[in-house]
Amino acid sequence: xxxxxxxxxxxxxxxxxxxxxxxxxxxxxxxxxxxxxxxxxxxxxxxxxxxxxxxxxxxxxxxxxxxxxxxxxxxxxxxxxxxxxxxxxxxxxxxxxxxxxxxxxxxxxxxxxxxxxxxxxxxxxxxxxxxxxxxxxxxxxxxxxxxxxxxxxxxxxxxxxxxxxxxxxxxxxxxxxxxxxxxxxxxxxxxxxxxxxxxxxxxxxxxxxxxxxxxxxxxxxxxxxxxxxxxxxxxxxxxxxxxxxxxxxxxxx
Numbered sequence: 001x002x003x004x005x006x007x008x009x010x011x012x013x014x015x016x017x018x019x020x021x022x023x024x025x026x027x028x029x030x031x032x033x034x035x036x037x038x039x040x041x042x043x044x045x046x047x048x049x050x051x052x053x054x055x056x057x058x059x060x061x062x063x064x065x066x067x068x069x070x071x072x073x074x075x076x077x078x079x080x081x082x083x084x085x086x087x088x089x090x091x092x093x094x095x096x097x098x099x100x101x102x103x104x105x106x107x108x109x110x111x112x113x114x115x116x117x118x119x120x121x122x123x124x125x126x127x128x129x130x131x132x133x134x135x136x137x138x139x140x141x142x143x144x145x146x147x148x149x150x151x152x153x154x155x156x157x158x159x160x161x162x163x164x165x166x167x168x169x170x171x172x173x174x175x176x177x178x179x180x181x182x183x184x185x186x187x188x189x190x191x192x193x194x195x196x197x198x199x200x201x202x203x204x205x206x207x208x209x210x211x212x213x214x215x216x217x218x219x220x221x222x223x224x225x226x227x228x229x230x231x232x233x234x235x236x237x238x239x240x241x242x243x244x245x246x247x248x249x250x251x252x253x
Contacts, residue, residue: 056079057069064098098116099141121144124146124155
């Protein structure tokens, strides 16, 4: 049975730029913990590329037991803040960190980690902050510690803001989302007009599992009232999908 239309369809990536900057700005809070000459800072990443980052991890040079990070980062998006990584309170030359990361290759492909060592540049305004891994379209990577958000005039990254999806990528994501919705339409039309016995059985199994209390009103998949309900829901689904597809067609990048 197809994925149901009532569930989450991911938001189009090209609409998230402003929200991303707001989210990133809100993440830059006080450091996690302080001890001696070091401070525990959060870690994050920004993916400015059209490739999916499978994961990233910061390590202390020579000690792979002290790590922070790990989450994947979708194309043209930022990672959430994770705690914690130790950095000197006061910047000095020679502060080094190790970054281990890999790019998504597919479900059936082994992970191919890349490990690089970076020297952390001066902290903006001398204030230690979140440790960022910045992945750029030209293949370069920058590591900075900043208490300022992307978009701030003192942000130290070479791109002075959050990622902006390319038109090509926006169209690709739009097409994927559009095809996903359009692929649900035939099932909803069938449910509204001429559902098969198999369809009703599958709907009943799902109904009992997800709408258990409501299912007590019906005797089973052959109950005429249950079939009437499914036909109505199918018709509502068709109407909703057509409206959403029309709206997407008008907003096509």
